[in-house]
Amino acid sequence: MAIERINVGQIANDGTGDDLREAMIKINTNFDDLDTRFPEAATGTNLGTVGEGIFSNAVNSELRFKRLIAGNNITLTSNPNTITIDGATSLDQLIVVSDGGTLTVERGQTMAINGGNGIVTRVSGQNLVIDANAGVLAADTAPQLSATLDANNQNITNAGYVTATQFNGALEGLVYGVDIRTISGFYTDFEFGEFLPEYTSIIQWLQGQVDVDFGTFIAPGLVAGEVDGGTFA
Secondary structure (H helix, E strand, O other): OOOOOOOOOOOOOOOOOOOHHHHHHHHHHHHHHHHHHOOOOOOOOOOOOOOOOOEEEEEOOEEEEOOOOOOOOEEEEEOOOOEEEEEOOOOOEEEEEEOOEEEEEEOOOOOOOOOOOOEEEEEEOOEEEEEEOOOHHHHOOOOOOOOOOOOOOOOOOOOOOOOOOOOOOOOOOOEOOEOHHHOHHHHHOOOOOOOOOOOOOHHHHHHHHOOOOOEOOOOEOOOOOOOOOOOOO
């Protein structure tokens, strides 16, 4: 209802204004209208459809609003007409560079870290753990070593062809299906007996049976004559 205004005339006591009774009726009507407006009719409204509202409720003639409290890494700056909310240490943008491309994570977005072949990622408390499955080597179709492989005294089983430029250490196993330990006596324990000379002439026999003293180079034993040693054939 609209407020009823009291007609006070043009000048004092000119007879054109409301009489005293009519003026009091208008005053009472206006008070009744105001009484219906506060506090039952007075309220606040949070505009919009998303986010948290500021208005809480109204008690009598008091409108009550919620208080803003800064959370982690948030600062509130109050001015006469505004309240400024800042994220002091928040990231505006995160750029992740990988071997296969670059990912840009804007504020409010999330980034997932997934494992590839033989790799599994998981979260443990505040830690991101990257595990390699036991079959990660089997998933590689062309695995190569970049350094010396230390087998730590463990066996390598079910191997096919093994090629190498050099082998060091004791080798155990079969060679073309033969255990070489069973034939080692044939090339380490040969007994050929005594080598006896064979003579084809008396001269060769004399040379083999008689020691000839040639003396010394200062006083040779044979001054004249020649000794026929035969042929070596």
